[in-house]
Amino acid sequence: MLATVKQLQQLWILNSLSEENLEELQPHAKIRQFQKDEMVMIEGDHLPACLFALLEGQLQIQKTADTGKETVVRVIRPGQIFAAPAMFGNQIAPATVIAKAPVVVVMLDKGAILDAIGKNPEIALRILETFNQRLQHLHETVHGLISERAIARLARLILYHGKEYGTMQKAEGEVIQVKLSYYQMARMIGITYEECIRLIKKMSEAITYRRGGTLIIHNWQSLESFAQEED
Incomplete structure (x- = not known):
C-alpha cells in the first residue's frame, strides 16, 4: 500500500513541499501498519534503504544491554522520523522499535528522498535540525545521569x-x-x-x-x- 499525498504532508520534514513535489514522492512511499505491542524492528535487524517516519500512533525506541536491562531512549510521535541508519548509515537497526498503540509507518525510498533533497534542500535542513535536537537531549540526559x-x-x-x-x-x-x-x-x-x-x-x-x-x-x-x- 502506498501513502497518499495528504499523509506525506503530515511529515514535518516534507510539509513545506508543493503538492507537485509530494506527488513525485508518493509512488515511492510505502505504508505498513502495526498493532499495539508489535515490534516494528528489532535492534540489529538489517533494514531496507529508506527513510522511516510515523504517520499515526506512538512508537517506543528502546535499547537492550548485554545484561538484558532495557532502556527507553525516546518516544516517537506522528510526523517524526526514526531509524536513521536505514537512510544514512549501515542499514542496521540501532534500537528496537515497539508500537505503543496501533500505528501507521511510512517508508520512503532512499533514492527518491535524495532526489527530493536535490530539488528542495530544506528537507536536509529539517532532518539535520531533528538530529541536532535529539543530540542535545542525549547530552542533557547523560549529564543528568552523572550529576543530577x-x-x-x-x-x-x-x-x-x-x-x-x-x-x-x-x-x-x-x-x-x-x-x-x-x-x-x-x-x-x-x-x-x-x-x-x-x-x-x-x-x-x-x-x-x-x-x-x-x-x-x-x-x-x-x-x-x-x-x-x-x-
Whole structure:
C-alpha cells in the first residue's frame, strides 16, 4: 500500500513541499501498519534503504544491554522520523522499535528522498535540525545521569516532553500530548519503576499522573524548581 499525498504532508520534514513535489514522492512511499505491542524492528535487524517516519500512533525506541536491562531512549510521535541508519548509515537497526498503540509507518525510498533533497534542500535542513535536537537531549540526559538527583532528572524529562510535544489545557491543568508510563519514564532516566512512582507522588504539587500514562502539569514553576534540585 502506498501513502497518499495528504499523509506525506503530515511529515514535518516534507510539509513545506508543493503538492507537485509530494506527488513525485508518493509512488515511492510505502505504508505498513502495526498493532499495539508489535515490534516494528528489532535492534540489529538489517533494514531496507529508506527513510522511516510515523504517520499515526506512538512508537517506543528502546535499547537492550548485554545484561538484558532495557532502556527507553525516546518516544516517537506522528510526523517524526526514526531509524536513521536505514537512510544514512549501515542499514542496521540501532534500537528496537515497539508500537505503543496501533500505528501507521511510512517508508520512503532512499533514492527518491535524495532526489527530493536535490530539488528542495530544506528537507536536509529539517532532518539535520531533528538530529541536532535529539543530540542535545542525549547530552542533557547523560549529564543528568552523572550529576543530577533522580527527582531532577524526572522533572527535566517531563518538562522536555511537555515542551516538545505540547500540552492541551483542561480543567485540571495542562495535559502533555504524549503518554508516558511509569515504566517508560523509569527506563529513560535510569531508576526503578517503584522509585518513579514515589517521585511522581513527591511532585504532586506540580504534576498528576493518570492511569495509562497521562501527565497533567498544574504548576510549571514548581516543576522547574524540582528540575533544579541538586545533591
